[in-house]
Amino acid sequence: xxxxxxxxxxxxxxxxxxxxxxxxxxxxxxxxxxxxxxxxxxxxxxxxxxxxxxxxxxxxxxxxxxxxxxxxxxxxxxxxxxxxxxxxxxxxxxxxxxxxxxxxxxxxxxxxxxxxxxxxxxxxxxxxxxxxxxxxxxxxxxxxxxxxxxxxxxxxxxxxxxxxxxxxxxxxxxxxxxxxxxxxxxxxxxxxxxxxxxxxxxxxxxxxxxxxxxxxxxxxxxxxxxxxxxxxxxxxxxxxxxxxx
Amino acid sequence: xxxxxxxxxxxxxxxxxxxxxxxxxxxxxxxxxxxxxxxxxxxxxxxxxxxxxxxxxxxxxxxxxxxxxxxxxxxxxxxxxxxxxxxxxxxxxxxxxxxxxxxxxxxxxxxxxxxxxxxxxxxxxxxxxxxxxxxxxxxxxxxxxxxxxxxxxxxxxxxxxxxxxxxxxxxxxxxxxxxxxxxxxxxxxxxxxxxxxxxxxxxxxxxxxxxxxxxxxxxxxxxxxxxxxxxxxxxxxxxxxxxxx
Numbered sequence: 064x065x066x067x068x069x070x071x072x073x074x075x076x077x078x079x080x081x082x083x084x085x086x087x088x089x090x091x092x093x094x095x096x097x098x099x100x101x102x103x104x105x106x107x108x109x110x111x112x113x114x115x116x117x118x119x120x121x122x123x124x125x126x127x128x129x130x131x132x133x134x135x136x137x138x139x140x141x142x143x144x145x146x147x148x149x150x151x152x153x154x155x156x157x158x159x160x161x162x163x164x165x166x167x168x169x170x171x172x173x174x175x176x177x178x179x180x181x182x183x184x185x186x187x188x189x190x191x192x193x194x195x196x197x198x199x200x201x202x203x204x205x206x207x208x209x210x211x212x213x214x215x216x217x218x219x220x221x222x223x224x225x226x227x228x229x230x231x232x233x234x235x236x237x238x239x240x241x242x243x244x245x246x247x248x249x250x251x252x253x254x255x256x257x258x259x260x261x262x263x264x265x266x267x268x269x270x271x272x273x274x275x276x277x278x279x280x281x282x283x284x285x286x287x288x289x290x291x292x293x294x295x296x297x298x299x300x301x302x303x304x305x306x307x308x
Numbered sequence: 309x310x311x312x313x314x315x316x317x318x319x320x321x322x323x324x325x326x327x328x329x330x331x332x333x334x335x336x337x338x339x340x341x342x343x344x345x346x347x348x349x350x351x352x353x354x355x356x357x358x359x360x361x362x363x364x365x366x367x368x369x370x371x372x373x374x375x376x377x378x379x380x381x382x383x384x385x386x387x388x389x390x391x392x393x394x395x396x397x398x399x400x401x402x403x404x405x406x407x408x409x410x411x412x413x414x415x416x417x418x419x420x421x422x423x424x425x426x427x428x429x430x431x432x433x434x435x436x437x438x439x440x441x442x443x444x445x446x447x448x449x450x451x452x453x454x455x456x457x458x459x460x461x462x463x464x465x466x467x468x469x470x471x472x473x474x475x476x477x478x479x480x481x482x483x484x485x486x487x488x489x490x491x492x493x494x495x496x497x498x499x500x501x502x503x504x505x506x507x508x509x510x511x512x513x514x515x516x517x518x519x520x521x522x523x524x525x526x527x528x529x530x531x532x533x534x535x536x537x538x539x540x541x542x543x544x545x546x547x548x549x550x551x552x553x
Binding site: 072073074119144149150151152153154183184185186187189190191 | 396
């Protein structure tokens with residue numbers, strides 16, 4: 064039994080997230096169709112993360128098991144890219160141990176939240192960045208972001224309706240940087256709760272607007288109350304950026 | 309009679325070029341619909357250039373005349389952007405003299421041809437750059453591009469079937485530069501023939517491949533024979549970049 068891991072990159076604008084759905088086009092569904100064509104049978108492709116509708120990935124890992132096919136891993140990259148649409152790319156394919164699982168074996172993930180910080184409409188980033196018209200103070204927000212670093216119960220930064228065993232996560236890094244008219248929020252953690260990155264992003268935007276004081280971020284986390292944190296920033300700015308195993 | 313000039317920017321991936329067609333979605337058709345909603349009647353919008361299907365614009369000008377509407381030019385920007393799809397942006401709106409015409413009054417145009425110069429599939433630039441897998445030598449190509457500068461009959465760089473009065477154009481600037489994994493060809497002229505920029509780009513790619521010697525570019529221009537120039541590079545790399553009046 065071979066266990067193949069794919070490293071993907073995708074523009075999520077046209078997809079209803081990763082996870083397969085019966086009546087919507089998803090990244091998982093699209094990748095499973097391509098895998099079926101190349102590997103000869105329908106195989107479940109396990110993803111490293113359930114991404115929301117419209118969310119992108121600079122790096123995303125998934126894996127699937129096959130008994131039948133002897134296609135070398137390096138040939139699979141070209142074959143899959145030839146079938147997949149232009150907005151999903153296979154960057155690498157590796158043979159893994161039989162026990163490897165893209166999601167459960169992941170040690171940490173880094174997300175970026177990309178903001179087109181300008182009042183000017185940008186037709187090239189319409190679905191690839193969140194437009195925010197008022198000037199973001201990246202130095203101040205970078206200081207504010209440092210309050211996210213640490214091990215906490217992140218219930219205040221989790222969408223309601225989520226059912227996870229533990230809401231404790233360790234944020235390893237949090238930073239804010241400017242690249243011209245773009246501002247990038249970068250968050251790394253051992254795992255993220257549902258909508259956690261988008262609420263972390265929305266809270267920093269509230270800090271910029273003076274609606275939340277940066278000195279109170281720790282208290283908001285400790286309160287465990289979703290109402291105290293900022294808004295859920297929209298999906299188009301969110302990119303899974305790096306996954307560590 | 310007011311004559312309003314719009315400065316646009318658009319991602320052309322979803323459009324069959326600028327010029328209105330009965331059975332295809334075009335930039336002109338989409339802009340005319342938005343103008344009709346804001347200005348209250350159907351008005352012909354005159355563009356500065358007929359762009360091909362899939363071609364983009366960082367800067368594009370068009371104009372239209374209205375007798376009825378008193379909407380201030382500065383308000384039109386916001387109103388039109390609210391109606392236009394995310395991939396077409398109005399950046400500016402100015403009152404012009406009654407005789408002004410976006411196309412006939414244009415003094416020069418600058419196009420860029422954007423190449424994703426990597427063997428790795430890039431899902432974020434699938435329709436926004438031309439992927440070329442083999443390393444482009446931007447220093448050598450920049451030297452080669454200088455041969456384009458001057459006033460010539462550009463028949464060798466014009467798609468057949470084009471019917472223009474004169475095939476003489478003056479290329480003011482031609483350069484090649486690298487930005488990380490992107491290579492940019494930049495061409496400025498008082499005007500371009502049909503497919504001229506894409507043939508200029510394809511000819512530089514042939515120079516990189518050793519199919520055309522850079523010392524023979526002048527001879528190819530002077531030959532007037534389309535067969536001597538390189539291939540017509542695909543539309544997804546082409547951007548109208550700047551228009552001077």
